[in-house]
Amino acid sequence: MSVTVVLGSQWGDEGKGxxxxxxxxxxxxxxxxxxxxxxxxxxxxxMGPEKIRTTFAFHxxxxxxxxxxxxxxxxxxxxxxxxxxxQELDAVQAQGLDCxxxxxxxxxxxxxxxxxxxVDGLKEVELGGxxxxxxxxxxxxxxxxxxxxxGLRVHHLFDHDTFAKKFRKLVEGRFKRYGYFxxxxxGEILRYKELANxxxxxxxxxxxxxxxxxxxxxxxxxxxxxxxxxxxxxGTYPFVTSSSTTIGGVCTGLGIPPxxxxxxxxxxxxxxxxxxxxxxxxxQLNDTGVHLQEIGREFGTTTGRRRRCGWxxxxxxxxxxxINGYDSLNxxxxxxxxxxxxxxxxxxxxxxxxxxxxxxxxxxxxxxxxVVYVTLLGWQTSIAAITSYEELPDxxxxxxxxxxxxxxxxxxxxxxxxxRESMIQKKGNAVN
Numbered sequence: 001m002s003v004t005v006v007l008g009s010q011w012g013d014e015g016k017g018x019x020x021x022x023x024x025x026x027x028x029x030x031x032x033x034x035x036x037x038x039x040x041x042x043x044x045x046x047m048g049p050e051k052i053r054t055t056f057a058f059h060x061x062x063x064x065x066x067x068x069x070x071x072x073x074x075x076x077x078x079x080x081x082x083x084x085x086x087q088e089l090d091a092v093q094a095q096g097l098d099c100x101x102x103x104x105x106x107x108x109x110x111x112x113x114x115x116x117x118x119v120d121g122l123k124e125v126e127l128g129g130x131x132x133x134x135x136x137x138x139x140x141x142x143x144x145x146x147x148x149x150x151g152l153r154v155h156h157l158f159d160h161d162t163f164a165k166k167f168r169k170l171v172e173g174r175f176k177r178y179g180y181f182x183x184x185x186x187g188e189i190l191r192y193k194e195l196a197n198x199x200x201x202x203x204x205x206x207x208x209x210x211x212x213x214x215x216x217x218x219x220x221x222x223x224x225x226x227x228x229x230x231x232x233x234x235g236t237y238p239f240v241t242s243s244s245t246t247i248g249g250v251c252t253g254l255g256i257p258p259x260x261x262x263x264x265x266x267x268x269x270x271x272x273x274x275x276x277x278x279x280x281x282x283x284q285l286n287d288t289g290v291h292l293q294e295i296g297r298e299f300g301t302t303t304g305r306r307r308r309c310g311w312x313x314x315x316x317x318x319x320x321x322x323i324n325g326y327d328s329l330n331x332x333x334x335x336x337x338x339x340x341x342x343x344x345x346x347x348x349x350x351x352x353x354x355x356x357x358x359x360x361x362x363x364x365x366x367x368x369x370x371v372v373y374v375t376l377l378g379w380q381t382s383i384a385a386i387t388s389y390e391e392l393p394d395x396x397x398x399x400x401x402x403x404x405x406x407x408x409x410x411x412x413x414x415x416x417x418x419x420r421e422s423m424i425q426k427k428g429n430a431v432n
Contacts, residue, residue, distance in 0.1 A: 002214060002217060002218060002219050002220055002260075002262065003214070003220045003221075003222065003256060003260050003261045003262055003263075004023065004027075004219075004220070004221050004222070004262060004263045004264075004265065005221075005222040005224065005247060005250050005261055005263070005264045005265065006019055006020050006023070006221065006222065006223055006224055006265050006267060006330075007224035007227070007228065007245070007246070007247065007264065007265070007266055007267065007324055007326075008224055008225075008226060008227025008228065008230075008245065008266075008267055009227060009228055009266035009267060009268045009317060009320040009321075009324070009326070009329070010227050010228070010229055010268060010269060010272055010273075010274075010313075010316060010317070010320070011227055011229045011230060011235075011272070011273065011274035011275075011280075012039075012226045012227040012229075012230055012274070012275070013040075013227075013269070013273055013274075013275070013298070013307060014227065014267040014268060014269045014330075014332055015267060015269065015330075015332035015333060015415060016041060016063075016223065016224065016267045017041025017042060017043045017058060017063040017223075018043060018332070018415065018418075018420065018423065019265065019267060019330045019332075019413060019423070020041070020062075020063040020064055020221065020223045021043045021045065021063055021064070021066050021067070021420060022413075022420060022423055023064075023221055024063070024064035024066065024067040024070045024221060025067055026219065027064055027067070027070050027219045027220070027221040028069075028070065028071065028213065028218035028219045028220065029064075029070070029071045029072075029073055029210070029213050029218055029219070029220045029221070030062040030063065030064020030065065030067075030070050030071070030072055030073070030220075030221045030222075030223055031062060031072075031073040031074075031075050031210070031220060031221070031222050031223065031254055032060075032061075032062050032072075032073070032074050032075055032078050032222075032223055032225060032253075033075045033077045033078065033222055033223075033224070033225075033249055033250050033252075033253030033254045034075075034077045034078060034224070034225050034226070034243040034244060034245060034249045034253045035078060035079070035139065035225030035226050035241065035243055035245070036060060036078060036079040036080065036081060036112055036137060036138075036139045036142070036225075037059040037060040037080075037081055037084045037085075037088070037112075037137055037139075038059075038137045038139045038225075038226070038241065039058075039059055039060070039225035039226060040057065040058070040059055041057075041058040041059075041063045041223075042055060042056070042057055042058075042418075043055070043056045043058065043063055043066055043420070044056075044418050044419050044420065045066055045419075045420050046420075047095070047096050047097075048096060053419070054095055054096070056092060056095065056097070058088070058092075059084065059088055060074065060078070060080065060081075060084060060085055060088055061074075061085075061088055061089065061092065061099075061103070062074070062223050063223055064221055064223065065092070065097060065099055065102070065103065066097065068098070070102070071102040071103070071104065072099070072102060072103045072104070073103075073104050073105075073106070073206060073209065073210070073254075074103075074104070074105045074106060074109060075106050075109065075206055075210075075253045075254040075255075076106040076108035076109050076206055076207075076253060076254065076255065077109075077243065077244070077249060077252055077253020077254065078106070078109050078225075078253065079109065079110045079111070079112045079139060079142040079143060079146070079243075080105065080109050080110070080111055080112060080154070081111075081112035081113070081116075081117075081137065081138060082111065082192070082195045082199060083114075083195070084137075085105075085199075086195070086198065089103070103202055104202055104203070104204045104206070104209065105154060105199065105202045105203050105204070105206075106154065106203075106204070106205075106206035106207075107153070107154045107155040107203050107204065107205055107206070108153055108154070108155070108206065108207075109153060109154050109206075110142055110143075110145070110146045110151045110152065110153050110154075111142070111151070111152050111153065111154065111156075111157075112137070112138045112139065112142040113138070113142075113152075113167075113170075113188065114138075114183070114188065115138075115170075115171055115174055115181075115183050115188075116138030116139075116141040116142045116145070117136060117137060117138035117141075118138075118181055118183065119138070119141040119174055119178060120136045120137065120138045120139070120140060120141050121136050122178050122181070139241065139242055139243075140241075140242040142242075143242035143243060144242070145170065150169075150170055150173065151170075152166055152167065152170065154199070154203055155203075157192060157195070157196035157199065158196060158200065158203075160193055160196070163189075163192065163196075164189045167185070167188070167189055167192070168185060168189075171183065171185050206254065206255070207255040210254055210255060210256060211255075214256075214260060222250050222254065222256075224245060224249070224250070225243075225245065226241045226243070226245045227245055228245060228246060228266075228319070228320040228323060228324060229274070229316060229320070230245055231244060231245040231246050231249075231323075232244060232245075233246075234246060234319070234323050236278045236279060236363060236366070237361075237363075239276060239277050239278025239279075239363075246323055246324055247261070247264055247323070247324045247325065263327045263328075264324060264325060264326050264327050265326065265327065265328050265329065265330055265412070265413075266320060266321070266324060266326035266328075266329050266330070266409070267329070267330045267332060268312075268317060268329050268330065268331055268332070268403075269312075269331075269332050269333050270312060270331055270332065270333050270334045270336060270337055270399075271292050271296070271309065271310065271311060271312050271333070271336065271337065272309070272310045272311065272312055272313050272316070273292075273296075273298055273307040273308060273309050273310075274307065274308050275305050275307050275308065278363065279363055279366045279367045280308055280310060281310075281313060281315075281346065281349065281366065281369055281371050282310035282311040282312070282313045282344075282346045282371055283308050283309070283310040284309060284310045284311065288309075288311075288340070289308075289309045289310060291339075291340070292309035292310075292336060293306060293307065293309045295336050295339070296309070296333055296336040311343070311344040311345060311346055311373065312343075312344075312345050312346065312403070313346040313371075314345055314346055314347055314403065314406050314407065315346055315347070315348060315349055315359060316346075316359060317403075317406075317407055318358075318359075318406075318407060319358060319359035321407050321408075321409055322358075326409050327409075328409065328410050328411065328412035328413075329403075329404075329407070329409055329410070329411045329412065329413075330411075330412065330413035330414075330415065331400065331403065331411045331413070331414050331415065332415035333415055334383065334396070334399075334400075334414055334415060334416055335382070335383050335384050335415075335416045335417055335422075337378060337379075337399075338378075338379065338380065338381065338382050338383060338384075339378075339380060340378045340380075341377070341378050341380060342375050342376070342377060342378060343375070343376050343377075343378050343399060344373040344374070344375050344376075345373060345374050345375075345376065345402065345403075345406075346371045346372070346373055347372055347373065347374050347406065348371075348372040349369040349370070349371060349372070350369060350370040350371075350372060351365060351368055351369055351370070353370075355372075356369070374402070376395070376398060376399055376402060377395045377398075378395060379392075379393035379394075379395040379396045379399075381393055383396060383416045384416055384417045384422065386416055386424065387424065388424060389414065389424055389426045389427070392414075392424075400414065400426075410426075411426060412425065412426055413425055413426070414426060
């Protein structure tokens with residue numbers, strides 16, 4: 001099969017971008033299927049004849065664009081804030097990444113407007129102490145417009161009079177819901193007339209494009225945004241994003257039938273992090289949590305927020321594996337555990353001393369769970385310079401093997417540092 005999918009398996013920020021970058025060396029098309037510029041993928045690569053290490057921060061653009069032979073596609077399931085789209089595009093091109101003729105946008109993708117971002121903040125204020133902790137990028141309100149069938153899509157931009165009429169109606173609806181807030185509706189309509197002209201060369205019928213690529217035998221990589229535990233259905237609702245972050249979102253966000261998907265890789269951090277509100281059973285509000293946060297540089301690419309940190313949660317991962325059916329895993333940031341003498345891994349949840357099956361939907365129940373851990377010995381030596389699985393310390397291999405055995409999914413890729421070169425491919429596809 002010519003479609004490979006890379007998905008976040010925890011609460012996001014697992015380091016999907018680096019694997020996408022590596023795989024894109026042998027890929028023709030890298031496609032985004034969900035989310036918007038609330039995502040954040042950091043990639044560090046050598047650029048130019050002098051091979052200068054350059055850090056790229058991707059938010060809306062597909063990370064595969066780092067490979068000059070790879071085409072990027074923003075699919076119909078993505079919501080697009082056009083000013084941010086062009087700001088990001090201009091930034092990566094200024095860093096030496098030429099995207100000319102190899103970046104396309106679906107004509108069915110919905111648009112995020114500045115008023116969506118204002119509404120995002122107003123909704124958080126409404127929630128008060130129950131704040132979800134969104135990025136305030138307008139993603140949720142844009143998906144709300146889409147679900148209520150009042151949203152505007154990319155193709156609407158190219159009939160200016162119709163766009164203006166629909167846009168005014170949409171803004172008025174938000175004034176009625178939230179009260180009048182300062183917003184230049186007519187100025188925005190004029191701005192989008194200019195943005196439409198700039199966007200037009202990028203716009204395609206993505207369904208026709210992707211299926212022609214499949215018919216031509218091109219290799220397609222789908223880059224997931226966010227992660228399973230932020231999925232609208234299967235995550236810690238309501239502390240989730242507003243789109244389908246699962247394998248199902250690949251089909252609906254790009255128009256690819258399930259039988260065309262050949263391989264699904266889940267990206268799993270060697271410990272657990274999350275941002276925003278919501279229960280987090282293995283969170284460590286202690287020196288361990290601070291260590292993971294500081295050594296792991298756990299600050300959001302998109303927001304700069306500190307991430308909450310805790311031990312690896314295999315109850316979460318079991319839930320994730322059931323839903324997404326990973327063929328293999330990419331274990332990232334393993335080096336962050338280098339100095340920890342004893343490493344804990346969550347293996348079950350108890351309520352009233354009884355193990356609960358699966359991951360609970362009810363957050364009140366989740367808040368009550370007692371976590372059962374297995375303790376593994378650390379390796380207490382740096383693995384940052386290691387380039388093969390065989391060279392890893394024995395206790396490090398035992399940690400990897402424990403995860404594989406518990407989940408019954410092989411770990412194919414192992415991240416031991418931030419750079420492109422710091423990724424070990426573990427040969428063989430069998431669980432230890």
